[in-house]
Amino acid sequence: MKLDWAIRELHRSEQELRQELLRVAERHAADHDIYYMARDLAAWSAAHVEQLAAIGRRYGLELNADDADGASVTEQLREESARLLGRRPEPALLLLRDVRQVHLKAAGVSLDWELLAQAAQGAKHLELLELAERCHPDTLRQMRWANAKLKESSTQALLA
């Protein structure tokens, strides 16, 4: 039984996705659409992390329920400089790179949920299966958002 391994992996990848979304929000603080939505989507991952930590205890894991809430001083400085840089065209290309990264990370999380769901089903661990069925759709929506944002932004960023 390596369910604990799968939970730990997912916990790690969700945390990374959350941090990536917060980084993207900071870097594009002058792009209000990105700023607000990336932070909202980071909160979805934070909720997943919390639930994984809770269920992880039953598998002998001690996982953090959160990691450093809210914006640190350096984050705030970065947001400020992002706003000041808002007038330059490079952020559009940086945005493409960043959103692409969100999509990749979310895709990884999505696969991790699938792995966990498969194993939970095989082991008939119903609560774990339920958790996967509840959370995985959020991950797919995070991916879709990133995909849509790329489609919407790429023409302007690459042709302007």
Next chain:
Amino acid sequence: MTKVDRIAEPWGTRTPYGPGEPWPVRVDTYLADGLGPADVDRWVQSASILHSNGDGVDIAVKDDRIVGVRGRAGDRVNHGRLGPKDLYGWQANASPDRLMAPLVRRSGRLVESDWDTAMDLVVRRTKELLAEQGPSALSFYTSGQLFLEEYYALGLIAHGGLGTNHVDGNTRLCTATAAEALKESFGCDGQPGSYTDIDHCDVLALYGHNMAETQSVLWTRVLDRLAGSDPPLVVCVDPRPTPVARAATVHLANRPGTNVALMNGLLRELIDQDWIDHDYVANHTVGFDELRRRVGEVSVEEAARICDVPADLMREAARLIGTGERLVSTVLQGFYQAHQATAAAVQVNNVHLLRGMLGRPGCGVLQMNGQPTAENTRECGADGDLPAFRNWSNDHHVADLADIWRVDPMDIPHYSPPTHVMQMIRYAEEGSIRFMWITATNPAVSLPELARVRSILSQERLFVVVQDIFLTETAAFADVVLPGATWGEKTGTFTNADRTVHLSEQAVEPPGQARSDLDILIDYARRLGLRDRDGEPLVKWNDPESAFEAWKECSRGRPCDYSGLSYDKLRGDSGIQWPCNADQPDGTERLYANGGFWSAPDVCESYGRDLVTGAPLEETEYRALNPQGKAIIKAAAFTAPHEVPTDEYPFWLTTGRTLYHFHTRTKTARASQLQAAAPEVWVELSAGDARRGEVSEGDRVEVSTPRGSLRARVRVTDMRDGVLFVPFHYGYWDHQVDGEPAAATAANELTITEWNPVSKQPIFKTAAARLTLLSRAEGQPARAPTTTAARPVATDVPPTTGGPSALADEAFSDVLR
């Protein structure tokens, strides 16, 4: 015939009627000083332009000048009535400060010029940018106040000619959520209901819709039902004590930003009590199980707590909505300009789907809009969508449009959703949009966070063209200003919020060198040399009627089918609702009778979006969700707004409009009766908050948010606690000292740069604000109306009246002519 001061009595005299009876005729007339009907040389057919109601009106002309207006007795919308803005607003046309000639910027100053010089500058800059960067450098920001023919021309030129995706209207601020909510629920834009549903309903629910002030003649219809036999019960959802709230059977004054929680509470109660038409739901909808699961997550008590309304009152509202036999619901800015705009508006559609109340007399949804021609902005593609509700992500629809326009499908940008105005502003900030042509709107006052908007519009690298009838706050940032002709000075059609099409004919010549917006746009296309794939001119028509004929072909077979209409048919007893075609030669009163929708995957306008992230669904997802073209029940959980009150900013700020003004007052402030009724900005707050904050009626205060501040007098009203309301009409053109604003008065100095991710409508209804006393009233109350939602608590404030110059005629008739 009676004389009524229609500033003091905005809705005029009651003509009561019962359910199913015809609404009696009352013809309202207002003529300039001392003139009588016998003095009028001719009456010219038109419809009202300072709101979205679409009241049929005749323009009185004497000596080739407009001298007054009279309601059209035979019009299906108003049965002769006019609102205060209709009665007095026309006077602005003759204002001495109309723009008479094109202006161009020379050495930093706007100087008078001529059409050749101005248009050459615009065309040259267009060509330079096309060569340097391509169409992604070009953007067009239009209005909800041009005519149908002008929007269609703009859409053709921008999409089919130049190939830019950056086209939007200020309808983004007023009606984007209405369109999006209809697309989400029914697969396609198009108003389901009809104003005549008011005649039949037994329950009327108004959601964030102060109808008394935004569509005053429609409210007159409601007041006449309320005064007649078997009046409807009224449910009002609004944090302010509007005239609607005062007439309501149940008023839910919910906390700003909680509309989805409120709707979910109502839906939960409908489901718990089984006030559901299960056959309708089974036969005509998809998605009910998801809605039941979602609203099951939160109890009515919990929803009521979030909204800060009594749970019993919420249940009582649900009982009226759930047990009425003929339910009409209307929705407007209280829902549309909030952070969960689309999700909330969609839940109102869901109420009607659960109850099977669509497409029958008295059973309708009216997702409203604010501006007179906003509907046409949506239909003709001037809000960025493809014309006639074609689906930009359906290649067959794009190919069909390309065929009509005789261009290559690849020439019509459809690689991504159209760029909404807030994104255009962002691209301009980044420098990738370098040309912005603004027609008939005033973003320097109407967009959120004005300091940011000004700093972006004033960039040297952005070429700004402003086409308007006055030198607006926005025109001050222009490189070229083009003088437009307005209502009464040009011919065209427009369509109101219940799909009623009107013809508005030219009554007088425009002043000076001013030209119609259609002429200007066609001139631009000709000078650019835009061609179709056969080498013929892209724009193949040269006047309003030939443009209308072209639009008819573009709309043929689509939901908004105009093919059965003509200018001739629109003359006479006026007002015909689309679709109007060979099958429905007299138009169509209600959409979606018998549960038939335009939502099949091959015909729908949109595959829908994620109600939280706004990400568009893919075609395959939509096909799986809704293969048979039913209505779509979409659920959403409540989320809190991003900016909420804090210790530093303890109030909710909400902004809105007043009965006597339209938009940024470019016209209404130039009509003396309207301007005098509401001459300067004010801030409303509750009596409890006034007592706790130690301020009273008339005190001068500063209202601040993290974005900026403004100064206003206090109006203490019956509003719920914890909320400040500021009207958004008050810019700076008439309050200047040495060319600089006398004091900050524009509500959008305060608002936040954020929008609903689904409809992209900016958030004007929530922000966190604080209030600071500047000086005491010294006996001067706020100069705000006493007749409206701004009615004071204090009894010693002089009532709003218009005096002798506001006396209008009312003539009554028993029969609808």
